[in-house]
Amino acid sequence: MIRFNNILAAVDFSECGKQALRAAVRLAGDAKANLHVSYVQVLHDDPFMPVAAGAHQDRIREALEAKIEGSGAREKVASVHAAVLRDVSAAPALVRYAADNDIDLVVLGTHGRRGLRRLMLGSVAEELVRTSPCPVLTVHSADRTEGLTPGPNAEILVPVDFSSQSLAAIPLARELASMTGARIRMLHVIEEVVHPAFYNAGAFSIYDIQPDVEERALEHLKDAYTRQYGPAVPVVFEVISGHAAAEIVAAARVGNSGMIVMATHGLGGMAHVFLGSVAERVVRMATCPVLTVKTPIAKGAVAQPLIKSAASS
Secondary structure, three states, X not given: OOOOOEEEEEOOOOHHHHHHHHHHHHHHHHHOOEEEEEEEEOOOOOOOOOOOOOOOHHHHHHHHHHHHHHHOHHHOOOEEEEEEEEOOOHHHHHHHHHHHOOOOEEEEEOOOOOHHHHHHHOXXXXXXXXXXXXXXXXXXXXXXXXXHOOOOOOEEEEEOOOOHHHHOHHHHHHHHHHHHOOEEEEEXXXXXXXXXXXXXXXXXXXXXXXXXXXXXXXXXXXXXXXXXXXXXXXXXXXXXXXXXXXXXXXXXXHOOOOEEEEEOOOOOHHHHHHHOOHHHHHHHHOOOOEEEEOOOOOOOOOOOOEXXXXXXX
């Protein structure tokens, strides 16, 4: 099974940071994990820092400790560790801390910037999604973190595109569902690409070529789920058509999902500039926490028998 022994909450004293800490405390409590809480002091001024730029790190640490005390973390998790990091950029500092401290999950807030503001300012969350050595959970200030608590109404949405990367998210989702009492909704989005008729002998849609594409995709979805390791949890399956990022966000909103768990291909360089990432768009637009995983998780994993779904639709 996949275990969360060490969870890192990256805070920046903003409302998003508060929500990230709240979600990290909740998950660390459920997993009986050690909680690491870090603040990265960068060279430029941070508008959310509670002290003047360049102030002594001890004052920053005091503010960080106050946030930890206010969260009630010490009464809910196995242990708490506070760290003030310094670097020219936040994401590389967090990546190094995660690698050095055997972190299993990074939790941080995202401001959900779009358009020109995002292009100019960038996003720590999106950089971590691409570069983190472990899964990353991103939350917005208005995210519904209460959906992660155990109960029959909690749901974890798991979008897959049948790539090996996307299937790597399934064991993690199953473990989280078992840990929190949630059910899983497996989702595949059929993206229609309409080409001129002279390219495809008059076929304008994938439905023209394969009318039963949704039924076949549903069978593939169920098969992909049962081939992955993990505890038996309630699960339903859904196939829809549209643009992947928009449909994933809409499905999470309609289904009142407490979390989206999905893989990212971790594109870098020019490939990322031109192609972007469905996962990063979901991170920006979602109204619930989004957990992304870049590669299959091997650390701490224990092989389990293949388990059929507990429920299906």
